[in-house]
Amino acid sequence: MEKDKEKKVVTLAYGCQMSERDAETLTQITRQEGYTSSDDLLNADLVIINTCCVRESAENKILGKIGELKKLKEKNPNLKIAISGCMVQQPGALERLQKRAPHIDIWAGTHNLHDFSALLHQVEQGGKVAEVWQEPKMPLESTPQAEKGKLQANVNIMYGCNNFCSYCIVPHVRGRERSRKPEEIIQEITDLVSSGCREVTLLGQNVNSYGKEFSPVYDFADLLHDVDQIPNLLRIRFITSHPKDLSDKLIETVAGGNKLCEHFHLPIQSGSNFILERMNRKYTREYYLSRVNKIHEILPKASLTTDIIVGFPGESEIDFEQTLEIMNMIHYSHAFTFMYSKRSGTLAAEMEDQISLDVKKRRLQRLMSVQNVKSLAWREQMIGNTYEILVEGPSRTNPERLVGRTRGNELVVFNGPSELIGSLLNIRITEAGTWTLVGDIED
Ligand code: 5AD
Ligand code: SF4
Numbered sequence: 001m002e003k004d005k006e007k008k009v010v011t012l013a014y015g016c017q018m019s020e021r022d023a024e025t026l027t028q029i030t031r032q033e034g035y036t037s038s039d040d041l042l043n044a045d046l047v048i049i050n051t052c053c054v055r056e057s058a059e060n061k062i063l064g065k066i067g068e069l070k071k072l073k074e075k076n077p078n079l080k081i082a083i084s085g086c087m088v089q090q091p092g093a094l095e096r097l098q099k100r101a102p103h104i105d106i107w108a109g110t111h112n113l114h115d116f117s118a119l120l121h122q123v124e125q126g127g128k129v130a131e132v133w134q135e136p137k138m139p140l141e142s143t144p145q146a147e148k149g150k151l152q153a154n155v156n157i158m159y160g161c162n163n164f165c166s167y168c169i170v171p172h173v174r175g176r177e178r179s180r181k182p183e184e185i186i187q188e189i190t191d192l193v194s195s196g197c198r199e200v201t202l203l204g205q206n207v208n209s210y211g212k213e214f215s216p217v218y219d220f221a222d223l224l225h226d227v228d229q230i231p232n233l234l235r236i237r238f239i240t241s242h243p244k245d246l247s248d249k250l251i252e253t254v255a256g257g258n259k260l261c262e263h264f265h266l267p268i269q270s271g272s273n274f275i276l277e278r279m280n281r282k283y284t285r286e287y288y289l290s291r292v293n294k295i296h297e298i299l300p301k302a303s304l305t306t307d308i309i310v311g312f313p314g315e316s317e318i319d320f321e322q323t324l325e326i327m328n329m330i331h332y333s334h335a336f337t338f339m340y341s342k343r344s345g346t347l348a349a350e351m352e353d354q355i356s357l358d359v360k361k362r363r364l365q366r367l368m369s370v371q372n373v374k375s376l377a378w379r380e381q382m383i384g385n386t387y388e389i390l391v392e393g394p395s396r397t398n399p400e401r402l403v404g405r406t407r408g409n410e411l412v413v414f415n416g417p418s419e420l421i422g423s424l425l426n427i428r429i430t431e432a433g434t435w436t437l438v439g440d441i442e443d
Contacts, residue, residue, distance in 0.1 A: 009035040010044040014062055015052025017203055017239065018174075019085055021146070021154045022113055023050035026084060028144040029116045041072060046080045046120075051087035053169055055341035059087055063100075070103045080123050082106035084113065089173035091345055094132050109133055110174055114142040136160070136175045145188045148195035151392065151422050154203050155192070157185055157223065161205035163242065165269070166280045166347035167312060167340060170205060179211050182223055189230055198422055199235040199390055202227070207238050208245035221253040228257040234424055235390055237409070239265045244283045246291050251298045261407040262299050266291070267307035271326030272319035275312050280347070285326055292330055303333045303408030310367055311340040311360030313351035320363050327370050333378045333410060335371045339364050372434050379410065379432035386442050387412070389427045391420045412437045 009030045013023035026048050027037055035046060047069060052058040066083065073079045081104050088094060089109040098107065105123040108116060109132030122129045136159065146153040160175040161168075189200050202223075204210055210220035220238075227236055236259045241250075243266055254260045266288075270276050273284045295302050308323060327335065339360040342349045389404035395413050396403075402416045404425065413436055414427055427439035 007033075007035045007045045008038040008040070008043055009046040009048065010038055010041055011048045011050070012065070013050045014058055015050075015054060015086065017154050017201065018156070018205070019050050019052050021156060021203060022085060022110070023048065024147050024154075025113055025143045026050060026082075026116055028147060029113075030120065032144075033117055033120055044072075044079060046082065047072075048082045048084060051083060051085040053087040053090055053093075053173060053343070055338060055343075057341065062087060066101050066104070070101070073103050080105045080120075082108065082116075082119070084108040084116075085110055086169070086173040088132055090169065091172070094130055098130065105129070107132065111136040111138065114138045136178065140178055140180050141184055146192060148192060148197070150197060152199045152201070153189075153192050153197045154201050155185060155188055156180065156204070157202045157207065157220075158204040158210050162209070163206060163282075164280060164347075166278060166351075167309065167343065169343040169346055172345050174205070177206075177209060177212065179213060182211075182218060182226060185223065186226060186230065189227060189233065193230060193233050196422070198233065199237065200227070200233065202236065202238040204238075205240060206242040206245060208241050208247065208250065219247075219249070221247065221250045224250070224253050224257065224260055228259050233259055235259050235261055235407070237261045237263065241266050243268070243288050243291050244281070248294060248298075251295055254302075255298050261409065262302040263305070263407065263409045264295060264302060265305045265307075268326065268330075269307060269309050270312060270315070270319065271323035272315070275315055275319050278314060278348070278351070279309075279312060285322070289326075289329070301408075303406075303410065304330065305334045305336070305409070306330075306332050307336045307338070308367060309338050309340050310363040311355040313340070313348055313355065314353040315340075315355055315363075320366075324367065324370055327367065327374065331378055332371065332374060333408060334375055335367075337364060337367050337371065376432065376434045379434070379437055382410070382429045382437060383432055384429065386426050386428045387439075389414075389425050389439075391416070391423055391425055393421050394418070406437075410437055411435065412439050414439045414441060416441055 011023045011027045013020045051062050069081050083104050088107050105128050106119050107130035111133040112131045119129050146155050158179040160177045161171045162177045164171050207220050211218045271285050387406040389412050391404040395401040401413050403413050426442040428442045429437050429439045431438035
């Protein structure tokens with residue numbers, strides 16, 4: 001009898017690192033079911049799209065992809081398609097999506113990933129299935145841990161968010177904050193390191209509120225301190241830090257660590273106190289600046305990155321100018337800039353003074369041109385200095401060369417043999433562009 005053909009799964013992730021991490025979980029579950037990963041859509045038996053709904057532009061991209069898959073399914077009726085994650089989890093979204101895309105076989109919400117193999121079995125028997133729980137009822141440790149055998153891994157330390165920033169859909173689709181136990185996290189990282197991992201990024205919507213529910217007290221700084229002790233791990237990164245919860249203890253822990261990278265992703269969102277208040281961010285621009293000053297005082301060489309939204313409801317030209325002003329004051333190595341996108345179910349979606357698309361576009365352009373100059377200036381001041389790089393692999397644009405990252409998360413391209421991949425090197429920076437640096441290995 002002919003041997004069963006090997007089943008192939010293509011997984012696509014949209015959105016943030018948590019979405020990528022969830023997509024990895026789903027791929028691992030399908031592997032347990034006999035699938036091998038592939039990026040060849042034309043020969044796939046199963047396609048999984050892990051979705052994002054943080055902005056309308058992400059949703060539109062995903063809807064376009066779902067439409068493309070319809071054509072693929074017409075050519076290959078045996079193809080199974082699964083749509084999972086944040087977009088499916090939005091209140092009322094499932095019915096709308098099912099009507100729009102009847103060719104989809106599996107719909108799974110953010111709280112249903114642990115059950116993916118059961119859903120897969122059901123559709124392999126024929127039929128379609130949808131499972132979207134409103135609450136996270138499964139135990140925290142019920143999905144596979146980060147994939148082993150890679151140089152870098154993303155490790156969830158917590159799930160959900162309690163902050164309810166008024167523009168943000170995340171608390172509505174990922175539920176309330178839940179922290180994993182430190183011993184589970186440390187065991188996962190120890191196992192990853194034994195399989196060759198050298199860098200971990202600890203993931204949470206607001207890592208600074210990690211462990212709030214723990215007694216006796218054990219906070220994010222304590223976790224960082226303990227992860228820093230794991231032998232053979234070379235680097236530890238973490239995202240995202242909410243400015244309102246960034247403690248002196250955390251900054252001091254990073255300063256006192258060995259592998260803790262001096263990089264803070266500290267979203268400011270706006271430079272106007274009026275807008276920050278309406279965003280429910282729970283800090284002022286003065287408080288934010290005092291946190292930045294504290295970081296620079298303790299860690300003068302730390303890199304800072306940020307997220308900024310332009311065109312939040314009620315944002316006047318003066319509010320926007322205050323954002324530009326603060327961008328000029330703070331030396332971010334990179335800023336992720338977004339036009340406000342109305343998300344139904346959030347408080348800001350109900351605010352009356354929505355800003356026109358034209359104004360949002362204009363403000364985004366101005367903001368980006370300011371930041372591009374600043375990012376280049378940040379990189380230019382690195383020229384002539386030497387930085388520790390973790391070598392990641394061949395450069396995508398020129399496979400003859402290698403790429404790695406500084407502790408500050410800046411990308412550096414340089415010449416060197418592939419045996420260096422996975423090791424730490426000192427590189428002297430010789431050239432700077434807006435996005436990347438070029439350097440030479442230091443003797
Ligand atoms: N519109 C635009 N940007 C948003 N973000 C979150 N929600 C929205 C929205 N409705 C941005 C914030 C956040 C980042 C991950 O996405 O800047 O920090
Ligand atoms: Fe959204 Fe605010 Fe939570 Fe970040 S902290 S996920 S922006 S609600």
